[in-house]
Amino acid sequence: MLPTTDKMIMLGNYYKIHNEQVSTKILNATFFYLLLSIVWNSAFLLFRLPFSRANLLLLLSCLGAWFIVVGGKRLLRLSANISMHLVLLFMILVVCCLYFGSGYREAWGFFFLIPLISGFYGDRFVLILYSLLGLLMMIFVGHQYPIVSGIFDSIDLSNRILLYLIIATFSHLLLKQLNQLYEAQVTTIMDSADASIRQVVKTFIIAVEAKDAYTFGHSERVSKYAIELARNLPEYWDKKKLQCLYLSGLLHDIGKINIPEQVLTKSGALTKEEYDLIKSHPVVGGRMVEKLPMLGSLKPGVLYHHEKWDGTGYPTGIKGEEIPLDARILAxxxxxxxxTSRRSYREAISPEEAFKIIEQGSGTHFDPYLVDKLREIKAKWIEVYNEASNEIKEFEQLTEFL
Structure with a gap:
């Protein structure tokens, strides 16, 4: 699975896009309503029909405010978050103007629009904030400026608050449903991306290891050893970094796909030209993974895993902590x-002999800090080695049978 932090980032990006779309649609709908109301009531006034008590001046003022809001958004290039608050404040202004300018005895019902519109944004804090603000405005204007004097009393106030809270509750349900929908979409996308990454990595590994039967399972084992060592380091308490290291281990030799099989499987000593070709695989691998956005973060481990602590490694000759930590672990x-694996040009040695080689390379080939940490988890590496040995024996038996 991809890390939770990536999921939160993707959700955040979705919310930004969603908020911008909601703001645009609310402004479009408001413009249509205001324009229709102005034309509708103007027709009644023009033909002197007794079907309107609306205040055209207030409706025109709202339309003017609409142009200011839209123009400000475009000229200032406001962020989705700021635009959201601007639109919601504008809607409160419109609702107040409709209350005073509509002429309806039930004009206080326009305040129900505030929690409903706030709920479309999918933000609980925004819903609560603007629902409370709308409620206070409804109570204030209803008490101080009743449309019909002498009718508004404490019972009316109680009933209006109750109905307002019911509408706000339904808005909260809308918000929860919206969040669940986006959560499901993001989970589906990330699961699909995770499966795609695994499939790409597996394809690369098969392509490389098919060229040399002696390296069967090498990438998987390197990743497992690296993860066991990294788990003991505070730098890898973040699961995202641990996952990156694991994938880097799987693909650290991907550049060998560019090397002829006769060179990879040669049983004798390599010529200088052949060795130079072998040494090119980190660069080739680094270029390959950086071409894929989903694998670009693996480049440091793939490119620098043959660098040495004292600067005598390849391909760049960097040394010490200049070498990325992923690459130092993979080395x-x-x-x-x-x-500890049998190759075409030599037999395998035991894990204990391998540990001695690493100890001898501390401070020259390897990071001495990591070598010290390795001493603490030797048993874990032995477990990985024993499990892998059984898999290799099964593979050798299968290939002999075939």
Whole structure:
């Protein structure tokens, strides 16, 4: 699974897009309503029909405010969050103008629009804030400026508040449903992305290891060794970094896909040209993963896993902490698995002998801090080695049978 932080980032991006779309649609709907109301009531006034008590001046004022809000959004290029608050404050202004200018005895009902519109944004804090603000405005104007004097009393106030709270509750249900919908969409997208990444990585591994039967399972084992070591480091308490290291281990040798099989499986000593070709695989691998946005974060581990602590490694010759931590961990895991696995040009050695080689390379080949940490988790690496040994034996038996 991809990290929770990535999911939150994606959800945040969805909410920004959603908020901008909601703001635009609310403004469009408001413009249509105001324009229709102005034309509708103007016709009644023009033909002197007794079907309107609306205040055209207030409706025209709202339309003017609409142009100011829309123009301000476009000229100032306001963020989705600021636009949301601007639109909601504008709607409160419109509702107050409708209360005073509509002429309806039930004009206080326009305040129900505030919690309903606030709920469309899918933000609980925004819903509560503007619902309370709308409620206070409804109580204030209803008490201080009743449309019909002498009718408004405490019972009316109680009934209006109750109905307002009912509408606000339904708005909250709308908000919850909206959040669940986006949560489900993001989960589906991220699960799909996670499956796609795994499939791409598996395809790469198969392509590389198919060229050399001796390296069967090498990438998987390197990743497992690296993860066991990283779990002991505070830098990898973030699951996102641990996942990145794991995938880097799986793809650290992807650049070998560019190397001919006769070079990879050669049983004798390599020529200088062949060795130079082998040394090119980190650069090729780094270029390959950076071409895919979903794998770009793996480049440091893939590109620098053959660098050495003292600067004598390749391909760049960087040293010490200039080498990314992922690459320093993979360097140790890569060597350990390489020497404990049988290759075309030599036999495997035991894990204890491999640990001695790593100890001897502390401060020259390997990061001494990581070598110290390795001492604490040797047993974990032995477990990985034993499990892998059984898998290798099964694979060798299968290939011999075939």
């Amino acid at each position: 140790i895991a890569d060597v350990f698995d390489a020497v």
